[in-house]
Amino acid sequence: MVVPNGARDGLPGGRAMARGYAARLGRRRSLRPVVVERRGSVIAGRGLFATEGIARGERVDVDAELLNHSCDPTLAWSADGAGLEAFRDLSAGEELTVDYATSSADPDMLVRCHCETYRCRQMVTGDDWQIPQVQRRYAGHFAPSVQSLVDRTLGQPHSSS
Numbered sequence: 001m002v003v004p005n006g007a008r009d010g011l012p013g014g015r016a017m018a019r020g021y022a023a024r025l026g027r028r029r030s031l032r033p034v035v036v037e038r039r040g041s042v043i044a045g046r047g048l049f050a051t052e053g054i055a056r057g058e059r060v061d062v063d064a065e066l067l068n069h070s071c072d073p074t075l076a077w078s079a080d081g082a083g084l085e086a087f088r089d090l091s092a093g094e095e096l097t098v099d100y101a102t103s104s105a106d107p108d109m110l111v112r113c114h115c116e117t118y119r120c121r122q123m124v125t126g127d128d129w130q131i132p133q134v135q136r137r138y139a140g141h142f143a144p145s146v147q148s149l150v151d152r153t154l155g156q157p158h159s160s161s
């Protein structure tokens, strides 16, 4: 899905905002910078958007807390838990999103989702990491704190009654 250029150009100050969000891919060899821009999102408020294509698995060094939630996210945590990576191939203009279930197990988290994807859970909570489909989908792609919770449940498939 590609957002038409008109949407970006129509936003006042969009170009200036983009400068503050030059991100880098990884810190070792592939230092191709991925430039993202912050602008209005159909999901909620403002979001971060890729300004160029990003291949699945490429690291995207952005702060997860700046990202909108989607139940069908474009980013997920890297297997080593050090940061975020593209969860599929992305086109320029796509919003960078993360499934909050992969980032937070906060029991107070409650987000009404309007991502409108066919995977939408509508209410996103800090318990969603316990959903078997969520665990399967993001296996190895949770934030370290959440991954350890997932691993613990998988390590004890039956609780004693």
Ligand SMILES: [Zn+2]
Residues within 6 Å of the ligand: 070, 071, 072, 113, 114, 115, 116, 117, 119, 120, 121, 122
């Ligand atoms: Zn959703």
